[in-house]
Amino acid sequence: MTSSGRHASAETGLGCYPPGPPEARHFPPGFLWGAATSSHQVDGNNKWSDWWEYEQSGRLPHVSGDACRHYELYEQDFDLARSWGHNAHRCSIEWSRIEPAEGMWNQDAVAHYRSVLRALLARGLEPVITLHHFTNPAWFTRAGGWLRQDSASVFARYVGFIAEQLGKDVRYWLTINEPTVYILQGYINGEWPPLLKASWIKAMIAFKNLARAHVLAYRRLHQVCRDAQVGFAHNAPVVMPCDAQRKRDRVAALVRDFLLNRAFFLLIGASFRNRERTARCLDYIGINYYTRAVIRSVGWGARALLGQACHLDHHSDRGEMSDTGWEVYPVGLRVALEKFSRFGLPLLVTENGIATDDETLRRDFIIRHLECLAEAREGGVNVIGYLYWSLMDNYEWTLGTAPHFGLAAVDPITHERRPRPCVEDFRRICLENCLRGYPPQLA
Numbered sequence: 151m152t153s154s155g156r157h158a159s160a161e162t163g164l165g166c167y168p169p170g171p172p173e174a175r176h177f178p179p180g181f182l183w184g185a186a187t188s189s190h191q192v193d194g195n196n197k198w199s200d201w202w203e204y205e206q207s208g209r210l211p212h213v214s215g216d217a218c219r220h221y222e223l224y225e226q227d228f229d230l231a232r233s234w235g236h237n238a239h240r241c242s243i244e245w246s247r248i249e250p251a252e253g254m255w256n257q258d259a260v261a262h263y264r265s266v267l268r269a270l271l272a273r274g275l276e277p278v279i280t281l282h283h284f285t286n287p288a289w290f291t292r293a294g295g296w297l298r299q300d301s302a303s304v305f306a307r308y309v310g311f312i313a314e315q316l317g318k319d320v321r322y323w324l325t326i327n328e329p330t331v332y333i334l335q336g337y338i339n340g341e342w343p344p345l346l347k348a349s350w351i352k353a354m355i356a357f358k359n360l361a362r363a364h365v366l367a368y369r370r371l372h373q374v375c376r377d378a379q380v381g382f383a384h385n386a387p388v389v390m391p392c393d394a395q396r397k398r399d400r401v402a403a404l405v406r407d408f409l410l411n412r413a414f415f416l417l418i419g420a421s422f423r424n425r426e427r428t429a430r431c432l433d434y435i436g437i438n439y440y441t442r443a444v445i446r447s448v449g450w451g452a453r454a455l456l457g458q459a460c461h462l463d464h465h466s467d468r469g470e471m472s473d474t475g476w477e478v479y480p481v482g483l484r485v486a487l488e489k490f491s492r493f494g495l496p497l498l499v500t501e502n503g504i505a506t507d508d509e510t511l512r513r514d515f516i517i518r519h520l521e522c523l524a525e526a527r528e529g530g531v532n533v534i535g536y537l538y539w540s541l542m543d544n545y546e547w548t549l550g551t552a553p554h555f556g557l558a559a560v561d562p563i564t565h566e567r568r569p570r571p572c573v574e575d576f577r578r579i580c581l582e583n584c585l586r587g588y589p590p591q592l593a
């Protein structure tokens with residue numbers, strides 16, 4: 151049997167492997183391999199957060215409840231990660247647990263996160279710590295949230311506290327997860343707290359405050375922690391016109407790309423051209439990559455300018471669709487990595503994953519994205535790690551628990567973790583630090 155991708159796909163009926171090179175692709179020593187989670191999605195009973203408050207009052211379609219009970223089961227989960235060959239793990243600190251009322255620090259929560267970090271380090275898992283992953287303390291949102299004039303300094307106060315308490319056990323920090331997605335969902339689409347629809351002015355104020363919060367947090371972390379590496383996790387869709395021959399589509403794609411992939415960087419002061427300036431607000435960039443955004447311009451005015459997402463039905467090159475309706479488009483990871491490498495900073499893939507119950511597709515997804523990551527590296531892009539989303543199935547925000555992104559399934563009653571088959575393939579890649587042709591199942 152051949153190891154060429156084309157033949158492999160014909161033999162397995164996958165029909166989706168690109169013709170891949172049979173040679174081994176090595177990653178550099180110290181490359182970070184692992185998975186990612188966020189506290190509200192896995193911990194359970196995250197009672198002091200705004201999401202919890204909105205869920206409980208029926209303003210969101212699903213409640214998080216016990217989630218995966220990771221708050222209690224983290225040691226067992228980290229045992230799994232370690233046994234799966236991981237050497238890194240991304241998780242978040244829940245601001246609302248640390249500061250359940252304004253200016254009041256919860257020492258039990260601090261002790262919990264100290265144990266979490268120790269548990270990671272004891273298992274040889276490099277912590278990658280997110281300080282804000284979509285949720286806020288309920289008191290913060292009630293008091294105006296990211297529209298508050300002092301929101302950035304209120305956030306930076308929490309970050310400073312965390313840095314002092316936990317800083318010596320963390321090297322990789324992510325200040326904010328996907329600021330653009332957070333603003334879109336919360337202030338434009340009206341789907342996430344604070345549930346505001348088409349509130350463009352408020353969206354701009356909150357966006358600016360998030361950017362300011364990142365910069366202040368960056369400074370605080372560096373004041374306190376000598377070896378800190380500070381970035382944020384950027385959702386990096388590859389934006390393209392639906393019809394490249396159509397000028398309107400090209401313009402709409404450019405506008406979208408600016409809003410989704412450039413605006414936040416400009417607001418924090420990062421620029422392709424000025425590396426000194428960039429180095430004052432970022433040490434590395436977290437890249438969350440899932441799919442491409444194909445944009446079609448319709449109607450007139452602002453609608454035409456922003457365009458809308460094309461459903462791709464008429465695109466003959468459309469990839470497989472995940473259960474969340476996101477197209478599988480691995481080459482986009484290479485394109486995104488190449489694009490963001492222009493800042494001259496290391497890139498860490500902080501999320502990449504698929505919601506599916508088709509385990510062949512999940513495995514295929516991981517391998518094809520890693521092929522593209524390796525290609526980017528071979529072309530000179532400095533990628534320092536890959537973290538799959540997610541360690542286990544979890545509470546996927548307004549979609550509830552239906553999408554299955556996990557390396558492990560989680561029993562809804564017993565919370566037992568059930569590792570999925572791809573864990574073995576990914577394990578081999580992590581341990582060998584190498585993508586060796588195609589894993590045995592397809593060889």
Ligand code: FCB
Pocket residue numbers: 188191327328331385438501539546547555
């Ligand atoms: C990302 C989020 C993460 C999860 C995945 C599927 O945008 O950062 O929390 O919801 O999507």
